[in-house]
Amino acid sequence: MTTVHTVLGPVQADELGVVSVHEALLSVLPGAQYAHDITIDRAxxxxxxxxxxTALREAGGGTLVDATGQFHGRDLKLLEALSRSTGVHIVASTGQGPEELLGGYFLTPQTNPPTPWPAEKWADLFGKEITEGMVVxxxxxxxxxxxxATAVTRSGATATDTELLRGAARAALATGVPVxxxxxxxxxxxxxxxxxxxxxxGRVVVAxxxxxxxxxxxxKVAERGAYAALDHVGTEGRHDGTDHLTDAARAAxxxxxxxAGAGHRVLLSSSATGAAFGHPATDVAYSHVLTDFVPALRGHGLGDEDIRRLLVENPAALLTVS
Structure with missing residues (x-):
């Protein structure tokens, strides 16, 4: 197979163009939609x-991956409308995590005593969003x-995080999409x-x-054959409780x-937030990699072939359903 799942249907991998592989469109911290002091105007x-x-497309971008998972503001009809109106392919994601952002149902299923969801239940949940379609x-x-897409607790993987990882891997293995x-x-x-x-x-990204x-x-991640994502391009210093490299250090x-020969296992993105509710936005343009970071890479001697591999070929190989 050479196609990629987008919100408007399958697209040939070679039609994706430049891919922003780890971004957020409408991003809502779970629960914020019910807060009295937050108004989410979808229009x-x-x-x-x-x-x-549109700015991303005009800068040369072709595809954006919304890596927010199931319950962080994913609005499929909005994503469909955005893709139709801008001409940018949008790939949406399933998945949850880390544990602290899970809803109570997923933390305390009907067992006595309450136990984390096992991997097979996560695999079934994520798998159906791929084989049957994402839930509205x-x-x-x-x-x-x-x-x-999932995330691990910053201080270290919990039992639930581990089951999430295992379940995500099983669903990916069964359906052919990456993790x-x-x-x-x-x-x-x-x-x-x-x-x-x-x-x-080669079906795994470590972000x-x-x-x-x-x-x-x-x-070391690349040596193991997985993709290493440098996915906060444009964010420098402390953000979301974590210290990040400067763009100059990222480019180096x-x-x-x-x-070192690992260029085929590197992905670049900004984790930019288009519209955020309930949490601070990562206020970086989706086009930042193209307009600001690519020139920095060229300053380090990377040529057209290197840039194409990082922004076009690597994401297409990852997102193609295997």
């Missing part, structure tokens, strides 16, 4: 998001998810959990590897990875 959000996606609550299912997880405290050990389920490393505390780890790291 206004559409206008804002359309402008940002209480109404219908729509397009299939193109990515399983992306934002690492917690030990990306190599967390990657081992995913790979132990039999999933090929967040441009954190300051990830020094030296991107290369990318150049180092390419020189």
């Amino acid at each position: 206004e959000a559409f206008t804002v998001l359309k402008a940002k996606l 609550p209480r109404v219908e299912r729509r397009a299939p998810a193109g990515l399983i 992306s997880f934002r690492y917690g405290s030990d990306p190599l050990a967390e990657l081992d959990v995913v790979l132990a389920e039999g999933l090929d490393a 967040g590897l441009d954190r300051v505390d990830a020094a030296g780890l991107a290369g 790291l990318v150049a180092e990875l390419v020189a």
Whole structure:
């Protein structure tokens, strides 16, 4: 198969163009939609998001992956309308995590005593969003998810986080879509959990590897055959409780990875937030990688072939349903 799941249906992988592989469109901290002091105007959000996606397209972008998962504001009809009106392909995701952001139902299923959901239940939940379509609550299912996205608790994987990783890996193995997880405290050990389920490393993204505390780890992830995502391009210093590299340091790291022969396992993105409710936005343009970061990479000697591999070929290979 050479197609990718988008919100408007399957698209040939070679039609994706430049891919922003880890971003957020409408991002709502779970529960914020019920807060008395927060108003979510979807018409206004559409206008804002359309402008940002149009700027991405005009800068040369072709596809955006909304990696927010199931319950962080995912609005499939909004994403469909945005894709139609801007011409940007949108890949939506299933998945949940970390544990602290799970709803109570997923933390305390009907067992006595309450226990975390086992991997097989997560696999079934995520798998159906791929094989049957993503859920529009209480109404219908729509397009299939193109990515399983989860995150691990920053201080270290909990039992629930581990089951989430295992379940995501099983669903990916059964359906052919890739898994992306934002690492917690030990990306190599967390990657081992995913790979132990039999999933090929080339179907796995370890995100967040441009954190300051990830020094030296991107290369090790790439050595194992997984994708190393430097996915906060444009964010410098402290954000969301974590210290990130400067763009200058990121560009040097990318150049180092390419020189070491790992360029085919590197992904770039900004984790930019188009419209955020209940949490601070990552206020970086979706086009930042193209307009600001690519020139920095060229300053380190990367050429057209390198840039194409990072922004076009690697994401297409990852997102193609296997």
